Amino acid sequence: xxxxxxxxxxxxxxxxxxxxxxxxxxxxxxxxxxxxxxxxxxxxxxxxxxxxxxxxxxxxxxxxxxxxxxxxxxxxxxxxxxxxxxxxxxxxxxxxxxxxxxxxxxxxxxxxxxxxxxxxxxxxxxxxxxxxxxxxxxxxxxxxxxxxxxxxxxxxxxxxxxxxxxxxxxxxxxxxxxxxxxxxxxxxx
Numbered sequence: 001x002x003x004x005x006x007x008x009x010x011x012x013x014x015x016x017x018x019x020x021x022x023x024x025x026x027x028x029x030x031x032x033x034x035x036x037x038x039x040x041x042x043x044x045x046x047x048x049x050x051x052x053x054x055x056x057x058x059x060x061x062x063x064x065x066x067x068x069x070x071x072x073x074x075x076x077x078x079x080x081x082x083x084x085x086x087x088x089x090x091x092x093x094x095x096x097x098x099x100x101x102x103x104x105x106x107x108x109x110x111x112x113x114x115x116x117x118x119x120x121x122x123x124x125x126x127x128x129x130x131x132x133x134x135x136x137x138x139x140x141x142x143x144x145x146x147x148x149x150x151x152x153x154x155x156x157x158x159x160x161x162x163x164x165x166x167x168x169x170x171x172x173x174x175x176x177x178x179x180x181x182x183x184x185x186x187x188x189x
Contacts, residue, residue: 006093028189029184030185030187036094069152090171101188102159106184107182108152108153110150122173124139125171162187
């Protein structure tokens with residue numbers, strides 16, 4: 001498998017941020033610089049036929065480095081996360097480290113039909129306080145006109161209220177190649 005098994009910490013006690021931290025209670029992108037974990041519903045096996053860009057994306061920090069991709073024409077520059085060419089779903093998980101207040105989730109990606117890079121069929125966002133019990137806070141069907149020449153796409157989920165969460169899950173239905181630019185989760189520590 002391309003993706004290692006998921007490994008969430010066992011949460012037995014609610015961990016809270018220290019109110020003396022300089023960024024405590026400041027609205028910010030809570031994902032900046034965090035590691036991700038990935039699972040896929042389709043078999044994504046590493047082989048000599050696997051696109052190297054997919055393998056490079058497994059541990060890449062380009063998903064949440066806070067930088068937008070510089071070009072729709074340069075996809076081999078390490079600024080894009082490559083999801084395998086598959087039909088099914090890919091799940092990207094983050095551990096925020098401690099219980100946080102989440103109010104907005106943003107998902108940026110590319111669509112370029114002429115290259116076979118298409119937008120997700122559906123994107124769902126789930127939150128959890130313990131990594132076991134998940135609740136859905138947003139979903140987006142792929143709407144609008146398809147772009148054949150290339151465009152940046154953004155889905156923004158402004159939540160109906162701020163939710164307490166330590167873990168975030170992006171569930172993305174793919175129907176071919178998918179390139180993700182940035183994943184962002186806004187809220188407060």
